[in-house]
Amino acid sequence: MTQNLSDTASKASPAPLTLLGLGAMGTALAGAWLAAGHPLTVWNRTAARAEPLAARGAVVAATAAEAVAANRLVVVCLLDDDSVEEALAGADLTGRDVVNLITSTPGTARARAAWATGRGARYLDGGIMAVPPMIGVPQAGPYVFYSGSQELFEEHRAALAAPADARYVGADAGLAALYDVALLSAMYGMLGGVAHAFALVRGESVDPRALAPLLSSWLSAMTGSVAATAEQLVAGDYTGGVVSNLAMQVAGVPTFLRTAEEQGVSPELLTPYFELMQRRLAADPARHGVEDLTGVIDFLRP
Template sequence: MLGLGAMGTALAGAWLTAGHPLTVWNRTAARADALAARGATVAATAADAVAANRLVVVCLLDDDSVDGTLAGVDLTGKDLVNLITGTPGQARARAAWAERRGARYLDGGIMAVPPMIGVPSAGPYVFYSGSPELFEEHRTALAVPAGTRYVGADAGYAALHDVALLSAMYGMFAGVAHAFALVRGEAVAPGDLAPLLGSWLTAMSGSVARTAEQLESGDYTGGVVSNLAMQVAGRATLLRTAEEHGVSTELLDPYFRLMERRLEIGSGDEDLTGVVDLLRR
């Protein structure tokens, strides 16, 4: 295990709890002390850690950190699992880099925060992509800290899935921020709005499956509940309410502009799915 930040330490702890022999390395050596007390072997260098075992898991800060840590390290015959948060392009380049150095490669996208690791009931999982042989051979060990979801031999697909889900999450956070801003100056307690907002977002999540069905069929009018024309017309109320309450519309405006553009070139009977096509360059 290379890298003992909050996530790396959580992963290492889960493997130790499950009884897996583990060699760890971190640039700041003191971070390994607690794991050493639990039975981990602490390597003096990254090269020593890599030499200790066939399966090498990397959980460093970024792609540049991987370069710096593994520069000059012999990876021949190693199975390298890279759990940094990176882009699909970086993952594909790293896979080619690993192959040139004689290693099999698997990229991972962790869909969890450190406290969820090793707690199955919390629902943590990791997207994996790259060598199918590596994944199958080490599936059991990889599943110890979090569930595993293999998404393809293309090494970039784990990062692609990771970033797609995170992007949707930030879109949701934007909407939540706007909602709380609207009630901020009123006699409406945030704690009273929170359960209503949470249950509403959960109910609206059903649209995700419908969007996927429409994209796959090419028919954006199937199963429409609130059509594009109606929603474009309704945006005026949302914008005016924000103005009345002194709330910026900068989180809503970009999406509303896309809706308007889609209405100009599409059908008012469509769902909002056509916005996806406008985002493709």
């Protein structure tokens, strides 16, 4: 049986692409693409950062416009949206596929998508769920959310997936940024709790290294509540499958605050959430007291 020649060529020749920006993340992405055999053109404001990549076979462009002109697929990994505006200001984007991997807001991503399509490009926004050492290491679990042009995503899926798993989340260009910030926001909430926990034992005869595995295992066990919260939000009923109701948890708040006071620890990382719990209960004790903690979400979106 003869194999389709275009399929053979596609498998044998990884697609060429351009990368703008060689900070820590950009350099990691570049290394992963080169390791996967993709012909790569790079540009960075500080040209010296490109030298190690040039030694590995990357083509170094003198200007961003020159780098954009080199390939149809153009990946942007710069500091912020202003940097994207400045770098691409003099580039001809007609017929280009622009993939923007900066960390931004949903609104900024939508505005940049409109800007790019207005200049003749297809556009995809991305949210990287990884730190640089995870890039190009599949077992580390890195992935990138993508939103915007589905045609662009499908056409370049193989190249986009070389550094990290590629997950398309919708045609709305702002969705990747929304998913990105939602997950990172949850991370910071968790880290705030971890900081408070370590602060409580600091100064006592407790080795933080002994507390660490206990914290990790406890937080892992509590992640089961995430799926339960989602189900309650969809159902519109916050009483399903409740294990520890709101009234009971609010009753325990003074203990947490007194413990922090006794240990000389500021409760500022916990009090905003406790206050939402108390407000939810006070609004209708009979109704909300039997609910899960899901109701606090309604107070965040009045």
